[in-house]
Structure formats: C-alpha cells, structure tokens
Amino acid sequence: xxxxxxxxxxxxxxxxxxxxxxxxxxxxxxxxxxxxxxxxxxxxxxxxxxxxxxxxxxxxxxxxxxxxxxxxxxxxxxxxxxxxxxxxxxxxxxxxxxxxxxxxxxxxxxxxxxxxxxxxxxxxxxxxxxxxxxxxxxxxxxxxxxxxxxxxxxxxxxxxxxxxxxxxxxxxxxxxxxxxxxxxxxxxxxxxxxxxxxxxxxxxxxxxxxxxxxxxxxxxxxxxxxxxxxxxxxxxxxxxxxxxxxxxxxxxxxxxxxxxxxxxxxxxxxxxxxxxxxxxxxxxxxxxxxxxxxxxxxxxxxxxxxxxxxxxxxxxxxxxxxxxxxxxxxxxxxxxxxxxxxxxxxxxxxxxxxxxxxxxxxxxxxxxxx
Numbered sequence: 001x002x003x004x005x006x007x008x009x010x011x012x013x014x015x016x017x018x019x020x021x022x023x024x025x026x027x028x029x030x031x032x033x034x035x036x037x038x039x040x041x042x043x044x045x046x047x048x049x050x051x052x053x054x055x056x057x058x059x060x061x062x063x064x065x066x067x068x069x070x071x072x073x074x075x076x077x078x079x080x081x082x083x084x085x086x087x088x089x090x091x092x093x094x095x096x097x098x099x100x101x102x103x104x105x106x107x108x109x110x111x112x113x114x115x116x117x118x119x120x121x122x123x124x125x126x127x128x129x130x131x132x133x134x135x136x137x138x139x140x141x142x143x144x145x146x147x148x149x150x151x152x153x154x155x156x157x158x159x160x161x162x163x164x165x166x167x168x169x170x171x172x173x174x175x176x177x178x179x180x181x182x183x184x185x186x187x188x189x190x191x192x193x194x195x196x197x198x199x200x201x202x203x204x205x206x207x208x209x210x211x212x213x214x215x216x217x218x219x220x221x222x223x224x225x226x227x228x229x230x231x232x233x234x235x236x237x238x239x240x241x242x243x244x245x246x247x248x249x250x251x252x253x254x255x256x257x258x259x260x261x262x263x264x265x266x267x268x269x270x271x272x273x274x275x276x277x278x279x280x281x282x283x284x285x286x287x288x289x290x291x292x293x294x295x296x297x298x299x300x301x302x303x304x305x306x307x308x309x310x311x312x313x314x315x316x317x318x319x320x321x322x323x324x325x326x327x328x329x330x331x332x333x334x335x336x337x338x339x340x341x342x343x344x345x346x347x348x349x350x351x352x353x354x355x356x357x358x359x360x361x362x363x364x365x366x367x368x369x370x
Contacts, residue, residue, distance in 0.1 A: 007353030031188040039190040040258045046294035047197040049278045051247035057284040059240040060220030062152045068159030069245040071267040073128030073252030078181035080124045086183040098173035125253040132249025140241045166264040182261040283345030288352045
C-alpha cells in the first residue's frame with residue numbers, strides 16, 4: 001500500500017471513530033449534558049475557525065470581521081424559522097413582527113412535518129451563508145484594497161457597526177431590536193452539528209487543494225510573484241473573502257441553533273478574538289489544527305477549568321483562591337505556555353494525514369530535490 005493510500009485510510013478511520021464516538025455520546029447522555037454541550041459549541045467554533053483560517057492562514061488576509069458575518073447567519077436562521085404561532089410572543093414589542101412565515105412550516109406542508117422541518121432548517125442555514133457572502137462582496141469592494149492592520153481595523157469596524165445596526169429599533173419588526181429571538185427549531189443532539197460542520201470543512205479542504213487554493217497560498221507567500229505568474233490578486237482576494245464569510249454565516253446559524261436564543265449582543269469583537277486565538281493555537285494554515293484547538297479550547301473553558309470559578313478544582317477546596325474569573329486566568333496561562341513552546345501552533349502547517357509521515361528532514365529534502 002502506498003503512503004497516499006495509507007494516509008487516506010488513516011484519515012477515514014479517524015473520522016469514522018470520531019463520528020461513532022459522537023453518536024454513542026448522544027445515546028448515553030441527555031441533550032443538556034455538558035458533554036453534548038461541549039461537542040456542539042466546539043463544532044460550531046471549529047467551522048468558524050476553519051473559515052477564518054482560509055482567509056488569514058491560506059490567503060494571508062488579516063480580517064477581523066468574522067463575528068459580523070456570524071451575526072448575519074444567526075439572525076437569518078432565527079428570523080426565518082420561528083413558527084408563525086409563536087411570533088406574537090417573540091415580537092411582542094413590534095406587533096408580531098414583519099415576517100409572517102416560517103420556512104420549515106412552509107416546507108412541512110409539502111414534504112411532511114419531519115422532513116419539511118429538517119430541510120427547512122438546512123435551507124435557511126444556506127440562506128444565512130449566502131447573505132453573509134453577499135455582504136462580504138459589498139464590503140470587500142472597498143476594504144480589500146487595504147492591507148495588513150488597516151484591513152483588520154476596517155473589517156472589525158464593519159462587524160461592530162453591523163451589531164449596532166441590528167439592535168436599532170427601526171429594524172425591530174425584523175430583528176426584534178435588542179430583544180431576544182427564540183422559539184425557533186434546533187437540533188437537540190450533537191450528531192447533526194458534527195455532520196454539518198464536517199461537510200462544510202470538507203468543502204473548504206477541497207477548495208484549498210484545488211487550483212484556487214494554490215492561488216490563495218501563492219498570494220499569501222508573495223503577492224508580487226503571484227501576480228507575475230498571472231494570478232488576478234483582486235479577484236482571488238475577493239473570492240477568499242466571500243467564501244470565508246459564507247462559511248462563517250453558516251457557522252453563525254449553527255451557533256443560533258446551539259444557543260437556543262439569539263441577540264446581537266454576544267457577537268462582539270471578543271468573539272472574533274476567540275476565533276483568532278483558536279486559529280493561532282491550532283496553527284495558521286492547518287485545518288486539523290483549527291479543529292483540534294477548537295475542541296481543546298471549549299473543553300478547557302467550559303468544562304475542565306469550570307471548577308476554578310466555583311471554589312473547588314480537582315478535589316482542592318480553596319474558595320479564597322478559586323473565585324469567579326480565576327478560570328480565565330488559568331486559561332490565559334495555558335495559552336501563553338502553548339504559544340511559547342509551540343511557536344507555530346499545535347499542528348503548525350500540518351494536517352492529520354501528515355502524522356503518518358515520519359521521514360527524517362534530510363530525506364524529505366533529498367526527495368524534494370529529486
């Protein structure tokens with residue numbers, strides 16, 4: 001068996017084991033259990049982190065607008081899936097709201113209740129991604145002329161403006177102003193989240209390994225050389241920005257599912273910084289690293305270190321030390337250690353199949369030269 005086939009078999013085996021573990025977790029634990037909660041949230045963060053890595057790690061564009069595109073996807077999902085009978089209670093300050101239909105209910109009349117609801121939920125997730133992509137196209141026309149920190153500041157400003165815009169009472173009949181959107185359908189189990197995110201990440205991986213992906217990497221490495229080879233810089237930068245925003249929009253819709261209620265307030269710049277932190281910890285330019293870092297970060301912050309805020313940790317009762325907020329201090333120390341000892345992140349620029357490649361560096365260089 002060739003090395004390439006071994007890598008394919010190894011990757012498929014790992015993915016099947018992960019999926020089987022999630023299915024077993026769904027069977028063993030109730031939907032509200034911390035294990036299921038961690039899997040759901042980590043899966044959402046993994047998708048958004050990979051979408052950000054596509055832009056920052058593989059194309060070299062330093063954008064901080066991810067929270068804004070997630071906001072668009074989350075609101076699209078919530079607004080278009082709230083059942084008509086419950087809209088009066090949700091939009092109680094805006095006379096039931098301006099949108100008086102629910103996509104899952106419309107499709108339920110055609111496909112049946114169960115199938116219509118699921119298809120409707122998936123369709124609205126796609127619509128949220130498309131809306132985020134369209135907004136990225138409009139925003140990208142002026143801001144992609146900027147580079148480095150200036151691009152980051154511009155996209156960060158866009159996300160903050162968008163969040164304030166969605167809380168504007170003039171848009172209340174659609175967005176419910178600063179009030180919560182709730183009562184929309186969600187997936188109670190973790191398996192649908194894993195499958196959805198897995199499909200989206202697989203599409204991103206296919207893109208990265210395509211000719212467009214190679215063009216993105218060339219732009220990242222050297223814009224002048226890439227342009228000299230005939231790569232249209234403006235076109236490919238815009239494409240990377242739009243595609244990244246599309247998947248971030250889908251991730252936002254999945255976050256709305258996970259949270260159960262949604263408002264604009266949580267989509268602050270700190271959310272983007274969390275995603276960026278995950279990308280850096282996992283390895284800029286590594287899809288596997290972004291996924292691993294997402295699960296490690298959420299597992300640590302939401303479960304492993306939770307006792308540090310409650311006065312007890314690993315059987316040690318120290319309420320004078322373990323106070324509310326100490327969890328974030330410990331998490332910050334862990335992150336600093338990772339950054340110090342793993343300068344390129346946990347995976348660097350490697351992927352899961354590369355773990356099988358144990359050839360010495362000298363041998364690799366010799367083979368590359370040949």
